[in-house]
Amino acid sequence: xxxxxxxxxxxxxxxxxxxxxxxxDFVVEKLKKAFESFGFEPLETPALEYAETLEGKYxxxxxxxxxxxxxxxxxxxxxxxxxVPLARVVSQYPQLPKPFKRYQIQPAWxxxxxxxxxxxxxxxxxxxxxxxxxxxxxxxxIMVIVSTLKKLGFRDFQIQINSRKLLTEMMKEAKVxxxxxxxxxxxxxxxxxxxxxxxxxxxxKRGLNKETAAKVLQVLERAKPNEELSILFNYLNLVxxxxxxxxxxxxxxxxxxxxxxxxxxxxxxxxxxxxxxGGRYDQLIGLFTRQDQPAVGFSFGFERLIEAxxxxxxxxxxxxxxxxxxxxxxxxxxxxxxxxxxxxREKGLNTEIYLDPSVKLEKQLKYADLKGVPYAVILGPxxxxxxxxxxxxxxxxxxxxxxxxxxAVEIKFP
Amino acid sequence: xxxxxxxxxxxxxxxxxxxxxxxxDFVVEKLKKAFESFGFEPLETPALEYAETLEGKYxxxxxxxxxxxxxxxxxxxxxxxxxVPLARVVSQYPQLPKPFKRYQIQPAWxxxxxxxxxxxxxxxxxxxxxxxxxxxxxxxxIMVIVSTLKKLGFRDFQIQINSRKLLTEMMKEAKVxxxxxxxxxxxxxxxxxxxxxxxxxxxxKRGLNKETAAKVLQVLERAKPNEELSILFNYLNLVxxxxxxxxxxxxxxxxxxxxxxxxxxxxxxxxxxxxxxGGRYDQLIGLFTRQDQPAVGFSFGFERLIEAxxxxxxxxxxxxxxxxxxxxxxxxxxxxxxxxxxxxREKGLNTEIYLDPSVKLEKQLKYADLKGVPYAVILGPxxxxxxxxxxxxxxxxxxxxxxxxxxAVEIKFP
Numbered sequence: 001x002x003x004x005x006x007x008x009x010x011x012x013x014x015x016x017x018x019x020x021x022x023x024x025d026f027v028v029e030k031l032k033k034a035f036e037s038f039g040f041e042p043l044e045t046p047a048l049e050y051a052e053t054l055e056g057k058y059x060x061x062x063x064x065x066x067x068x069x070x071x072x073x074x075x076x077x078x079x080x081x082x083x084v085p086l087a088r089v090v091s092q093y094p095q096l097p098k099p100f101k102r103y104q105i106q107p108a109w110x111x112x113x114x115x116x117x118x119x120x121x122x123x124x125x126x127x128x129x130x131x132x133x134x135x136x137x138x139x140x141x142i143m144v145i146v147s148t149l150k151k152l153g154f155r156d157f158q159i160q161i162n163s164r165k166l167l168t169e170m171m172k173e174a175k176v177x178x179x180x181x182x183x184x185x186x187x188x189x190x191x192x193x194x195x196x197x198x199x200x201x202x203x204x205k206r207g208l209n210k211e212t213a214a215k216v217l218q219v220l221e222r223a224k225p226n227e228e229l230s231i232l233f234n235y236l237n238l239v240x241x242x243x244x245x246x247x248x249x250x251x252x253x254x255x256x257x258x259x260x261x262x263x264x265x266x267x268x269x270x271x272x273x274x275x276x277x278g279g280r281y282d283q284l285i286g287l288f289t290r291q292d293q294p295a296v297g298f299s300f301g302f303e304r305l306i307e308a309x310x311x312x313x314x315x316x317x318x319x320x321x322x323x324x325x326x327x328x329x330x331x332x333x334x335x336x337x338x339x340x341x342x343x344x345r346e347k348g349l350n351t352e353i354y355l356d357p358s359v360k361l362e363k364q365l366k367y368a369d370l371k372g373v374p375y376a377v378i379l380g381p382x383x384x385x386x387x388x389x390x391x392x393x394x395x396x397x398x399x400x401x402x403x404x405x406x407x408a409v410e411i412k413f414p
Numbered sequence: 415x416x417x418x419x420x421x422x423x424x425x426x427x428x429x430x431x432x433x434x435x436x437x438x439d440f441v442v443e444k445l446k447k448a449f450e451s452f453g454f455e456p457l458e459t460p461a462l463e464y465a466e467t468l469e470g471k472y473x474x475x476x477x478x479x480x481x482x483x484x485x486x487x488x489x490x491x492x493x494x495x496x497x498v499p500l501a502r503v504v505s506q507y508p509q510l511p512k513p514f515k516r517y518q519i520q521p522a523w524x525x526x527x528x529x530x531x532x533x534x535x536x537x538x539x540x541x542x543x544x545x546x547x548x549x550x551x552x553x554x555x556i557m558v559i560v561s562t563l564k565k566l567g568f569r570d571f572q573i574q575i576n577s578r579k580l581l582t583e584m585m586k587e588a589k590v591x592x593x594x595x596x597x598x599x600x601x602x603x604x605x606x607x608x609x610x611x612x613x614x615x616x617x618x619k620r621g622l623n624k625e626t627a628a629k630v631l632q633v634l635e636r637a638k639p640n641e642e643l644s645i646l647f648n649y650l651n652l653v654x655x656x657x658x659x660x661x662x663x664x665x666x667x668x669x670x671x672x673x674x675x676x677x678x679x680x681x682x683x684x685x686x687x688x689x690x691x692g693g694r695y696d697q698l699i700g701l702f703t704r705q706d707q708p709a710v711g712f713s714f715g716f717e718r719l720i721e722a723x724x725x726x727x728x729x730x731x732x733x734x735x736x737x738x739x740x741x742x743x744x745x746x747x748x749x750x751x752x753x754x755x756x757x758x759r760e761k762g763l764n765t766e767i768y769l770d771p772s773v774k775l776e777k778q779l780k781y782a783d784l785k786g787v788p789y790a791v792i793l794g795p796x797x798x799x800x801x802x803x804x805x806x807x808x809x810x811x812x813x814x815x816x817x818x819x820x821x822a823v824e825i826k827f828p
Contacts, residue, residue, distance in 0.1 A: 005467065007506035007702045009460055010490055015503055018455035018516065025456060037759050039736030039766025039787070041432035042439060046423055046535050047461065047492075047521065053419065068482035071525050076424055078461075089429055092421035097784035099769050102432065107461065111485050121460050134770035136748075239752050288421045322453030334550075338653050345451050352453025355513050356548035370511035373453070 012120030034148040035103040043102040045085040051075035057084045059256045064110040078109040082126040091288035098131030128297025138296045139235035153314040156268035160248035164258045166226045174215040189252035223249035257281040270308040276300040319372025323350045327364040328357040329380045347408040426534030448562035449517040457516040459499040465489035471498050473670045478524040492523040496540040505702035512545030542711025552710050553649035567728040570682035574662035578672045580640045588629040603666035637663035671695040684722040690714040733786025737764045741778040742771040743794045761822040
């Protein structure tokens with residue numbers, strides 16, 4: 001006898017069994033509908049890119065890229081996000097009409113240390129507009145976020161907005177030396193989490209003197225939207241989204257490629273952090289084409305979105321895609337049961353027949369119960385003779401005898 | 415200036431730009447609907463499995479598995495198919511109700527030499543029934559294939575059916591020595607392609623003497639369905655599928671794990687080979703649990719399905735998900751254009767607004783044309799004053815001035 005294999009998967013990876021997978025598909029469908037309602041088109045890029053395509057884009061996090069040599073000895077890498085592949089696509093296919101509005105919903109892989117809510121394989125849901133400087137595009141990104149969240153059933157959420165340009169201007173005003181600007185911005189980003197005292201400490205740890213650190217906080221407190229933010233906020237007010245956004249001058253976001261407005265989505269009553277982030281990145285695409293191509297977009301944190309929806313009871317409870325199980329009373333009645341199954345399916349019901357005529361009725365009903373199918377149909381000799389069938393509601397345990405004609409109606413409109 | 419990156423992807427991998435991605439999504443949706451109408455539930459497994467989970471299951475093809483060491487020094491492998499992961503899942507989660515009917519639509523990766531129609535990353539669309547010996551399950555697999563093909567618009571197709579058991583019995587009858595049975599079966603599988611003469615040649619090349627080779631062909635010619643095939647065919651006749659299947663005694667299929675009936679799908683007028691295959695594999699799951707778990711399933715060759723649909727004109731021509739583009743006549747009229755966009759979207763139309771108010775109308779219309787949006791709306795000062803808008807059909811170039819109320823109706827029911 002050969003060794004027995006233990007069935008298991010690598011840490012940080014997940015199986016999605018039907019109940020969970022259905023919920024994820026439900027949310028993905030809503031996202032697609034929302035993106036498409038604004039005219040975004042779908043894009044798919046391969047799981048493997050040349051490693052050099054991804055390298056040098058993600059700052060310190062680059063070490064989390066899954067890289068390996070393929071059989072031809074070339075260094076390849078698993079998709080780390082969908083923004084760099086988008087930049088590559090836009091450069092590779094200059095014929096794409098601009099503005100190029102695309103959404104992309106695919107997994108990404110990062111060799112993180114697995115922990116609660118952080119996985120090595122996770123779904124990314126991005127939408128971006130490439131090819132226009134107009135801040136109307138940034139405004140549309142915010143509109144799409146609001147529309148999507150509403151479609152998902154969220155009510156109380158806020159998009160925090162800041163500008164990378166404004167952050168740099170503020171650091172200049174506070175007289176932070178040029179080589180410390182990025183480090184200081186990273187410290188500021190923690191303001192909400194660690195408070196003013198924490199930030200001052202963090203700033204001095206990063207080599208700013210106390211005076212400059214204090215000045216940074218002062219400048220932050222007095223911060224006002226710069227020109228680009230004023231235009232953006234004006235657009236948002238115009239479309240009635242005043243209540244959904246906040247100016248958050250300490251917001252920085254980690255990724256180094258942002259150049260303009262930046263966004264982060266927070267949902268009230270969900271303590272697990274931001275549900276997504278994005279912003280304008282006008283120089284990333286130039287790495288491939290030497291011609292900068294303006295771009296702005298957003299990425300939903302799908303795993304957190306699901307978690308938040310679960311917490312707020314926004315996910316449907318449906319337990320099974322099958323709406324009804326037709327049992328097989330006996331091998332003699334199989335033909336009639338098959339015919340009935342076909343009829344119900346043709347009436348648009350997801351209909352399952354129990355696949356083993358030799359199994360006892362009781363066990364067949366138990367299967368439907370376990371699987372969460374809401375209805376079962378019993379077609380015994382008596383029913384068969386009268387061209388009827390017994391419909392059993394598996395939740396209430398109610399049964400009624402119905403003509404075959406009326407069965408589908410009863411299941412659809414109980 | 416840093417080196418310019420050439421935007422490109424590894425050989426055998428593909429980008430799907432919007433037009434192509436939409437067509438793929440269209441077909442995936444149809445497949446899901448078909449699977450769900452029979453009560454199959456969705457499953458998702460991770461892209462990376464431990465290498466040992468996949469090894470020893472695929473025969474000679476095992477060398478095509480993408481394998482590498484992860485950062486913890488464990489050997490991991492990219493999903494090679496969806497059957498072995500299913501076997502792992504069934505063993506790992508014994509609580510899943512049986513029969514477990516699942517479908518799975520995810521990419522798989524194989525380090526093949528790329529050639530026409532053969533890729534290193536390709537979509538697999540599988541459905542399987544695990545946990546019953548009943549041949550009604552095998553019959554249902556065939557029913558699902560027929561129903562799916564009809565939903566996709568195919569008319570003239572055949573499912574070739576044979577039995578692994580019958581093949582072994584036939585080899586015994588032809589007195590093929592036990593150590594040559596598998597090799598001989600592989601030769602027989604080529605009958606349709608290379609004819610009787612070719613098969614005899616192939617058999618002798620594989621070490622059978624001429625007499626035995628001739629006997630093999632003789633046995634093949636006289637082959638009749640064995641008991642399991644007779645039961646299966648009886649079920650298929652019962653549900654009216656007589657015209658859709660053929661007994662094909664030379665059919666063998668490569669994979670070593672099949673144990674009972676095997677299937678292959680052929681579409682008339684598509685010369686590119688089979689559009690999918692499957693069969694019963696009652697021992698694969700036992701590799702994980704030591705308890706054999708009967709199973710039967712089928713895998714659609716998605717890439718060929720798309721190719722065949724293209725050839726037979728079964729794919730929709732829709733060029734864009736956006737149904738209408740609202741142009742922006744001038745920055746002064748932006749607010750009104752935004753309001754109209756919102757109204758149309760609320761009426762259920764995928765509505766795009768041109769995202770840069772500083773761009774000339776002509777260029778905006780050209781964008782809609784390039785992208786394949788069927789309608790554009792023009793809202794100039796005159797229209798604005800009368801609470802109207804001009805609707806332009808971008809295919810016929812027809813224009814009409816309409817009240818805002820009537821716009822959506824006209825786009826929906828032209």
